């Protein structure tokens with residue numbers, strides 16, 4: 001079981017524990033933590049998170065990502081992770 005810490009969500013940090021079998025986006029939704037998203041297929045880039053620590057398994061995506069960025073809909077944790085929501 002892995003811990004996901006989400007910084008900067010509604011002005012606070014949320015923590016949840018997951019098995020790593022679903023995308024981070026789905027895990028957050030299952031815990032009533034809502035992120036911007038649209039396609040859920042790695043195309044739109046709305047679900048970008050900053051990976052602050054830990055490792056993820058990332059599926060293919062068509063969005064150019066900067067260093068440390070992941071797509072919540074395409075990544076699942078393979079260790080405890082800490083992520084941050086981007087400020088737009």
Ligand code: FES
Nearest residue numbers: 040044045047073
């Ligand atoms: S929801 Fe579109 S890239 Fe993740």
